[in-house]
Amino acid sequence: AQRVTQPEKLLSVFKGAPVELKCNYSYSGSPELFWYVQYSRQRLQLLLRHISRESIKGFTADLNNGETSFHLKKPFAQEEDSAMYYCALNMDTGRRALTFGSGTRLQVQP
Amino acid sequence: DTGVSQNPRHKITKRGQNVTFRCDPISEHNRLYWYRQTLGQGPEFLTYFQNEAQLEKSRLLSDRFSAERPKGSFSTLEIQRTEQGDSAMYLCASSRGLREAFFGQGTRLTVV
Numbered sequence: 001a002q003r004v005t006q007p008e009k010l011l012s013v014f015k016g017a018p019v020e021l022k023c024n025y026s027y028s029g030s031p032e033l034f035w036y037v038q039y040s041r042q043r044l045q046l047l048l049r050h051i052s053r054e055s056i057k058g059f060t061a062d063l064n065n066g067e068t069s070f071h072l073k074k075p076f077a078q079e080e081d082s083a084m085y086y087c088a089l090n091m092d093t094g095r096r097a098l099t100f101g102s103g104t105r106l107q108v109q110p
Numbered sequence: 111d112t113g114v115s116q117n118p119r120h121k122i123t124k125r126g127q128n129v130t131f132r133c134d135p136i137s138e139h140n141r142l143y144w145y146r147q148t149l150g151q152g153p154e155f156l157t158y159f160q161n162e163a164q165l166e167k168s169r170l171l172s173d174r175f176s177a178e179r180p181k182g183s184f185s186t187l188e189i190q191r192t193e194q195g196d197s198a199m200y201l202c203a204s205s206r207g208l209r210e211a212f213f214g215q216g217t218r219l220t221v222v
Contacts, residue, residue: 044153044201044213086152097143097166100152
């Protein structure tokens with residue numbers, strides 16, 4: 001069965017420091033990976049997906065099939081990046097039923 | 111707000127009672143998903159619809175749970191004979207085909 005693991009429940013950094021939110025997955029096929037973000041009192045929203053290979057709000061994520069990882073990175077954290085981040089996997093593009101990790105709370109201190 | 115709308119936002123019920131939640135997707139979104147999220151966990155998939163057809167149900171969806179999407183528009187999720195373990199945030203999401211899914215703000219259920 002597919003699984004998404006986010007090993008850190010909380011990541012606290014200072015403003016301007018680099019950020020890396022870890023995500024590992026287990027799935028035997030070719031998954032589609034996503035990062036979702038939830039800011040305080042807001043709904044869950046898509047941040048980025050691996051197939052787009054884009055940078056959103058300065059964040060990037062590279063799918064590493066060898067290490068089965070999809071870590072989220074940003075070189076210089078901003079206070080407004082403080083939020084809950086969820087890594088998610090879609091094992092079948094026909095379904096779009098996502099398997100989420102348990103989330104990492106990012107706190108960016110001034 | 112033209113996003114996904116869920117009602118009610120909060121529901122407190124006594125154990126054994128039935129509850130029903132409603133989700134209004136974004137207009138013209140043909141796919142609708144239900145997820146459940148418990149404290150400290152990510153959302154867990156429950157079921158999804160394409161138009162009015164319920165195409166898949168998770169093993170998490172016990173016999174006490176039923177979802178409908180009449181006419182392929184809004185959807186309801188009913189839980190019969192609620193148990194304390196049903197306490198969670200219930201999230202709805204919708205998408206146009208395989209495009210990005212947009213989430214609602216959720217209905218928080220507390221079973222006392």
